[in-house]
Amino acid sequence: MDQHLLVFVTVVEKGNFSRAAEDLHMTQPAVSQYIQLLERSYGTKLLDRNNKYVRLNKAGEIVYYHAKEILGLYTKMQGIIDDLPNRASGPLSVGASYTFGEYVLPHFIARMHEQYPLIKPSITIGNTKEIAELVLKNQLDVGIIEGDFKNAELSIEAFAEDKMFVVAASHHHLVQGDRVVKISDLEKETWIIRELGSGTREVTEKVFQSMSIAPNDIMEFGSTQLIKESVESGLGLTILSHLAIRKELALDLLKIVQVIGSPFKRKFSIVLRTSFKTKALEVFIDLLKEQQTYLTIMKRTEGS
Structure with a gap:
């Protein structure tokens, strides 16, 4: 699964970096680094953020929409593979x-x-x-x-x-x-x-x-x-x-x-x-x- 997209979606849905880090069992600096690398790979900021909130900007909305679909496909693919030998x-x-x-x-x-x-x-x-x-x-x-x-x-x-x-x-x-x-x-x-x-x-x-x-x-x-x-x-x-x-x-x-x-x-x-x-x-x-x-x-x- 694409860890960068997973971290990004979690930050968006949890509303801040600290709650996302807790949910992902990561440190907050590690979460921040994943977001920075993702933004660098797309060549644009994806989140408007300060000490109080994290919000999607226009580019972020596009990435979030497709990230949800991509992660859903990863989960479905893994489930099918895991099911092969099992009940x-x-x-x-x-x-x-x-x-x-x-x-x-x-x-x-x-x-x-x-x-x-x-x-x-x-x-x-x-x-x-x-x-x-x-x-x-x-x-x-x-x-x-x-x-x-x-x-x-x-x-x-x-x-x-x-x-x-x-x-x-x-x-x-x-x-x-x-x-x-x-x-x-x-x-x-x-x-x-x-x-x-x-x-x-x-x-x-x-x-x-x-x-x-x-x-x-x-x-x-x-x-x-x-x-x-x-x-x-x-x-x-x-x-x-x-x-x-x-x-x-x-x-x-x-x-x-x-x-x-x-x-x-x-x-x-x-x-x-x-x-x-x-x-x-x-x-x-x-x-x-x-x-x-x-x-x-x-x-x-x-x-x-």
């Missing part, structure tokens, strides 16, 4: 979009840990666009995203189907009785939707298009939990995965609005940057494709 073990960086990451992945990781305790996963949660970008930069080994995201530089493989519903507070007028709601009624309501880049936002926009509606009163929130709490309070309607609302449905805090055409469906997909896989990554993907944890949750939800 599945070691670090595994997993990214997932919010619905899968918050409501399915914890159960899946627990099951994987029982079978493969030597695999040490780290989890990053973000929207679909954010997770795909991290995989593209080699900062994640694998991503799990929602919807129809496309990128020619990534391998994207659908492996499971998700069901989504229009939901409202249990006291909302659209869920009283057994009425089937008219599309025109939906257009008049307040809608609470996810931010751009979210797989849930993509589905919501497709549903609006399929119904030929354009609600005037729309609020954009960046958290599924915040949306659920807001809908539960009676603020408006939303479209969410059944995985995200199973507890609220069981407790009668939220109800499904009976709309023609629902449930609306989308895919969960596995995202990879490279065809080379560590044994830990191979195990993770194989277990994921079996969908046992996912299907168990689905059946439990549909039976509640």
